Amino acid sequence: MESSNRERYPQRRERVSFGQARATLKGPSNGPGSAPRKSRRRPTVSPAPPRGHLITFEGIEGSGKSTQLAALADHLTARGCNVLVTREPGGTRLGEGIRRMLLDPQHRDMHPKTELLLYLASRAQHFEEIIEPALAGGRLILCDRFWDATFAYQGQGRNLDLKPLKSFQAFVTGKVTPDLTLLLDVEVRRGLERIQQRADADRLERERAAFYERVRAGYMKIAASEPDRVVLIDANQDFEQVAQEIRKTVDVFLEKHVVQRHHRA
Numbered sequence: 063m064e065s066s067n068r069e070r071y072p073q074r075r076e077r078v079s080f081g082q083a084r085a086t087l088k089g090p091s092n093g094p095g096s097a098p099r100k101s102r103r104r105p106t107v108s109p110a111p112p113r114g115h116l117i118t119f120e121g122i123e124g125s126g127k128s129t130q131l132a133a134l135a136d137h138l139t140a141r142g143c144n145v146l147v148t149r150e151p152g153g154t155r156l157g158e159g160i161r162r163m164l165l166d167p168q169h170r171d172m173h174p175k176t177e178l179l180l181y182l183a184s185r186a187q188h189f190e191e192i193i194e195p196a197l198a199g200g201r202l203i204l205c206d207r208f209w210d211a212t213f214a215y216q217g218q219g220r221n222l223d224l225k226p227l228k229s230f231q232a233f234v235t236g237k238v239t240p241d242l243t244l245l246l247d248v249e250v251r252r253g254l255e256r257i258q259q260r261a262d263a264d265r266l267e268r269e270r271a272a273f274y275e276r277v278r279a280g281y282m283k284i285a286a287s288e289p290d291r292v293v294l295i296d297a298n299q300d301f302e303q304v305a306q307e308i309r310k311t312v313d314v315f316l317e318k319h320v321v322q323r324h325h326r327a
């Protein structure tokens with residue numbers, strides 16, 4: 063499953079090109095061949111499109127993020143919604159290279175600080191190359207993992223100091239935060255069972271259950287502290303039930319915030 067998901071994200075998937083920021087100068091037309099005429103009217107610049115929205119998927123391995131994200135993208139596209147699907151680590155050519163390094167089972171000796179900095183390097187590139195331009199262009203972004211994963215995995219899972227993480231966050235992504243986060247919560251044992259069926263388990267998938275218990279608890283702390291942004295989804299249910307819960311949550315979010323904007327004209 064994961065290998066086919068990998069193929070789904072060569073770098074990014076733009077389903078429909080839409081709404082890129084295009085500032086156009088509108089001045090009075092003098093007609094062909096006419097001499098330039100002075101006008102009292104100032105040229106006007108058409109406003110940039112309203113900012114887009116960022117929806118992130120979070121949760122431990124095997125919670126169903128990648129498969130649910132793909133299902134939601136299909137659902138939204140069928141509704142005429144213009145979505146951009148991306149992921150972290152990765153999402154860019156450079157970031158996908160960093161992702162391979164991060165997940166390579168050969169790098170068993172990777173220090174938690176190295177791991178953190180590689181994730182941040184991937185995010186910096188992803189943010190500058192994909193996320194920020196897409197938000198500026200009014201796009202609806204579905205992103206597989208973002209900052210919450212860093213706080214849960216590197217902060218709680220690896221016990222790294224969370225304080226410097228906050229300043230890294232300001233440095234890498236400024237004030238941009240997800241508009242909605244779907245936290246797919248699954249029991250560790252169940253999540254690991256789901257991914258154990260993968261023959262090519264990566265470096266992180268080989269972590270011990272205790273590590274994922276800490277990560278899961280870290281995610282729950284985030285959900286408790288930001289209930290307006292983070293919606294907890296019970297990912298122990300079967301695939302279709304989880305998909306339905308996600309669709310309902312996102313449909314409500316879109317109705318409330320953006321339904322007109324992310325639809326094709």
Ligand SMILES: Nc1ncnc2c1ncn2[C@@H]1O[C@H](COP(=O)(O)OP(=O)(O)O)[C@@H](O)[C@H]1O
Pocket residue numbers: 063064067121122123124125126127128129130256257297298299300301302304
């Ligand atoms: N609700 C579910 N019930 C049973 N299996 C699931 C469910 N959601 C996902 N899976 C399966 O579990 C595996 C991991 O799903 P995936 O979406 O790759 O998880 P993640 O991206 O969170 O690691 C895949 O084989 C997927 O088909």
Ligand SMILES: [Mg+2]
Pocket residue numbers: 067127128129206
């Ligand atoms: Mg995944």
